[in-house]
Amino acid sequence: MTSVDRPVMQKKDYKTDQDVRWCPGCGDYSILNAVQNAFAKMGKQLHETVIISGIGCSSRFPYYMETFGFHTIHGRAPAIATGVKISNPALDVWVVTGDGDAMSIGGNHFIHAMRRNIGLKILLFNNRIYGLTKGQFSPTSEQGKVTKSSPLGSVDYPFSPIALTLGAGGTFVARGVDVFGAHLEEIVIKANAHSGTAVVEIYQNCNIFNDGAFKGFSEKEVRDARILYLEHQKPLLWGPNKDQGIAFDAQFRPYIVTGADLGKAYVWDETAETPAPAMALATMSETEFPVPVGVFRRREKPTFEAGVQAQVTAAKSKKKESLRDLLYAGEIWDVK
Amino acid sequence: MHTSNTSTTGHEKGLQDLDQVVIRFAGDSGDGMQLTGDQFTRTTALMGNDIATFPDFPAEIRAPAGTLPGVSAFQLRFSSFDIHTPGDAPDVLVAMNPAALKVHLKELKKDGILLLNTASFSALDLKKAKYDKDPRTDGTLLGYRLIEVDLEARTQEALVNSALDNRDRERCKNMYALGILYWMFHREMAPTEKSIAQKFGKKPDLVDANLTAMKAGYAYAETVEIFQTAYRVLPAPMKPGTYRNIMGNQSLCLGLVAAAQKSGLQLFLGSYPITPASDILHQLSTYKHLGVITFQAEDEIAAVAAAIGASYSGCLGLTSTSGPGICLKSEAIGLAVMAELPLIVLNVQRAGPSTGMPTKTQQADLLQVMYGRNGESPVCVISASTPADAFEVGYEAVRIATKYMVPVVVLSDGFIANGSEPWLLPDPETLPPITVSFAPAGKPGEKFMPYARNPETLARPWARPGTKGLVHRIGGLEKQDVTGNICYDADNHQHMIETRAKKVANIANDLPPTATIGDRTGDLLVLGWGSPRGAITAATQRLTQQGHKVSCAFLRHLNPLPNDLLALMRGFKKVVLPELNSGQLAMMLRAKYLIDVQSFSQVNGQPFKTDDIEAFLKTVLAGMKKEVRQ
Known part of the structure; x- marks a missing residue:
């Protein structure tokens, strides 16, 4: 769309005059890059876009985007963004958060955003560690993780953000990886096209406190062998020659198929009504199975903000009341 | 009850004029005491009396029937002159069961009227109320003007032709009691007929039974010999204008909506239900036709956070809460301070700490809202002092928040929220403009x-x-x-x-100059904020009538305080500050002005009694005389 009002946008238009202050080598740089590319492709106008974040390394994101930005408090970004979106549904509202911000201190707001299906686009940077507080385990860290706060290994089991989102009723659930720039751009564009809550989990390397957390499947040499790209209406195949597949048994337990059985590979349907296949992929072992990326679920459903505004609009057309009528209501009496 | 003259006109039995009456209805939580009190209040307001009310009910929705924790009460005071409080001790106590009698009898004035429902005085009923002996026979009730009525039997008789089942018929006994009181106090039944018809409009049998019971009670009182006299309280001389009886939470909502209309802003309330603030959420959710958006959030934090988001996007964000809820919102309020966004935080205070006593009143969140955030985090704090005053306070909150781009905390409390009084309705045209x-x-x-x-x-x-x-x-x-x-x-x-x-x-x-009741200099200045206003005013007036040089002044604005406050305090030999906390504003004033403000503290979950404030002030005055002599 090109006009005087909606000029063509370029990546550089989204850059601010602020120096980016993430550690050199941080995965956040590639995410910023992918998001700016995606925004340019979508022609996002600066003044129509609001980016809201909580606390953590990821939450510095708004300072580096030449849009409206609000760097709020720990865990509460979805709640603040909800107020923004209900008040003005025309705004394009993005939430940038991390695994600590969204899954731990802000877990409640996160799941309730899913429940309501409010039109927020949530980018969840998951580095499986607390970076800004200098390296404690996070709610997505693997069990047994040795950190400053867990010298003998963490006892906690981790959340799968994808499974949590699916369980909370998420209508758009996807995963990208910081170093898969083009793929991430694509996912950001798909998330943008979704009317309700869209969650994109982004595996992000923290090269200071959790370096290499994802290298077992994200590095160039192993990528083809370890990554399962979810493609709508295509079978779940992976490997350099696409010669391995995922099928499900009657209990929706995944198993690997090869050779003659490859035809049994499950044909992916991101719009499926049942969340069972997506849940199975989200919870399967990262060591026994490939790591799925792409869209796990995409289902349209009326949004919260539309419902709220519709009630207001209907009430306004049904009942007109002046301020005087409002005050001078009920049982009133005159004193002379 | 002070008798001013007697008259017998217009009533078959004797009719005596009184200048004021305090009635307390007390019964089980399920006995409909709040509804009964509310009906008496509406009728009395329409008849032109000044009124003040005080509902006092347990937090439990239905505690076990007949037990002491289950007792719910509604006190109202009406008069032929300007009053400021719902009164201290009742002149009339309506006790629907032994538990209500046990809880409230000690407050009834000597020689007061006790209307006692004798229907439930079995051994078990007495045991539940923790009576060892029947109070009707052991001398407990001596000295009161006792009227014993088996309300259940009388109501059943009256409703013999009703389509309702036995249980529903019995539940009309509160209306029978109301009918008795309507006769005793010379009230018209028409407003209640109208109101009940509206309330239960879809259930004609219920309307019929309630009104039949009320009329039967009225007729009973008129007929039986125990009532020698009915009483009349003439209308109070009130400022000319149009009035409406209003509760604090209601008028606070109306003030906010009026300000939104005047300023052209859209209101957005983010809220999580909590006693006694929930009615704000309920009421504002009915104003969608006025463009008000309400959002029932997943928790207290999300409620204030969404309100901040709304303000950020150009609506006026509000959040309403009480007790523990205000603690949960602290961090987000700090964000609004930092982001310099307008935000209105409505804190209907209740007795704390922690969960405390949710339905009881207190003013102990002042220091919390003043200082309860990390860092130097100043917000504006204003307070409502009466149910009607809450309208102006809501309006003022919007003015300040938008003019200065600051969070404004509005302190109300349970006593104001659920209490009611006649409200002289403002002319919407003359409300001050708010330009945004x-x-x-x-x-x-x-x-x-x-x-x-x-x-x-x-x-x-x-x-x-x-x-x-x-x-x-x-x-x-x-x-x-x-x-x-x-x-x-x-x-x-x-x-x-x-x-x-x-x-x-x-x-x-x-801010305008701080108004005083009484001279601007003298012996004693009684300062107040919030709901003690009525009791302080009444106590000060009594002392003035007794010849003391006592004045009082009330602070709506607590942060910032009025610029003239120091000079005002210096005009008096002594400053006393009654508040329903352990001396929080007194501490602030002492710290800021180095003036020896004397605190009068009460933290029992109940509003001040005028008598108690008067007694305290007298002690202070007596002490001052001694000092002079020494």
Whole structure:
């Protein structure tokens, strides 16, 4: 769309005059890059876009985007963004958060955003560690993780953000990886096209406190062998020659198929009504199975903000009341 | 009950004029005491009396029937003169069961009227009420004017032809009692007929039974010999105008909506249900036709956070809460301080700490809202002092929040929220205008400065997302003045802390001189804030009539305090401050002004009694005389 009002946008238009202050080598740089590319492709106008974040390394994101930005408090970004979106549904509202911000201190707001299906686009940077507080385990860290706060290994089991989102009723659930720039751009564009809550989990390397957390499947040499790209209406195949597949048994337990059985590979349907296949992929072992990326679920459903505004609009057309009528209501009496 | 004259006109039995009456209805939570009190109140308001009410009920929805914790009460005082409180001790107690009698008899005035329902005085009923002996036979009730009525039997008789089942018929006994009182106090039944018909309109059998029971009670009182006299309280001389009986939560909502209409802002309430603030959420959710958006959030934090988001996007964000809820909102309020956004926090205080006593009143959150945030985090704090006053306070909150771009905390309390009084309705045309301007679209090539300030108010511009040329970033990190960029510079931080404080302090420049009741100099100044206003006014008036040089003044604005407060306090030999906490405002005043403000504290979950304040002030006055002599 090109006009005087909606000029063509370029990546550089989204850059601010602020120096980016993430550690050199941080995965956040590639995410910023992918998001700016995606925004340019979508022609996002600066003044129509609001980016809201909580606390953590990821939450510095708004300072580096030449849009409206609000760097709020720990865990509460979805709640603040909800107020923004209900008040003005025309705004394009993005939430940038991390695994600590969204899954731990802000877990409640996160799941309730899913429940309501409010039109927020949530980018969840998951580095499986607390970076800004200098390296404690996070709610997505693997069990047994040795950190400053867990010298003998963490006892906690981790959340799968994808499974949590699916369980909370998420209508758009996807995963990208910081170093898969083009793929991430694509996912950001798909998330943008979704009317309700869209969650994109982004595996992000923290090269200071959790370096290499994802290298077992994200590095160039192993990528083809370890990554399962979810493609709508295509079978779940992976490997350099696409010669391995995922099928499900009657209990929706995944198993690997090869050779003659490859035809049994499950044909992916991101719009499926049942969340069972997506849940199975989200919870399967990262060591026994490939790591799925792409869209796990995409289902349209009326949004919260539309419902709220519709009630207001209907009430306004049904009942007109002046301020005087409002005050001078009920049982009133005159004193002379 | 003070008798002013007697008259027998217009009534078959004797009719005696009184200048005021205090009635307390007490019964089980399920006995409909709040409804009965409410009906008496509406009728009495329409008949032109001044009124003040005090509902006092347990937090439990239905405690076990007949037990002491299950007792619910409604006190109302009506008069032929201007009154300020729902009264101390009742003249009339309606006790629907032994438990209600046990809880409330000790407060009934000597020689007071006791209307006692004798239907439930079995051994088990007495045991539940923790009576060892039947109080009717052991002398407990001596000295009161006892009227015993088996309300259940009488009601069943009256409803013999009703279509309702036995249980539902029995539940009309409160209306039978109301009928008796209507006769005793010469009230008209028409307003209740209308109101009940509206309330239960879809159930004609229920309307019929309730009204039949009420009329039967009225007829019973008129007929039986135990009532020698009926009483009449003539209308109070009130300022001319149109009145409506109003509860504090209601008028607070109306004040906010009126201000939104006047300023052209859309209201957004983010709230999580909590006693006694929930009615604000309920009421505002019925104003969608006025453009009000209500959002029932997942928790207290989300409620205030969403309100901040709404203010950020150009609506006026409100959040309502009480007790523990205000603690949960602290961090987010700090963000609004830092982001310099308008935000209104309605705190209907209740007895704490922790869960405390949810339905009981207290004013103990003042220091919490003043200082209960990390860092130097000044907000404006204002307080409502009566149910009708809450309208003006709501209106004032909007004015300040939008003019200065600051969070405003409105302190109310359970006593104001659920109490009621006649409200002289304002003319909507004469409400002061509230002008709100948003930052205009920016010019190409010009960088928007989110913290460029209005030189007079120090307010920053309100820049709505969606406006061209205004993109900017704000947040909870310290920022450079004018540009809003993140800034850790020492001088800038000092400057910003001082600026945020100055901005709140500037609000005092708008305030009118502090009004006093009584002279502006004298022996004793009684200061007050919030709901003790009525009791303080009444106590001060009594002392003035007794010849003491006592004045009182009330503070709506607690932060900033009025500029003339110090001079006012210096005009008196002594300053006393009654408050329903352990002396919080007294501490603030002592710290700020180095004046020996004497605290009179009460923290029992109940409003002040006029008698108690009067007694305390007398002790202070007596002490002052002694000092002079020494």
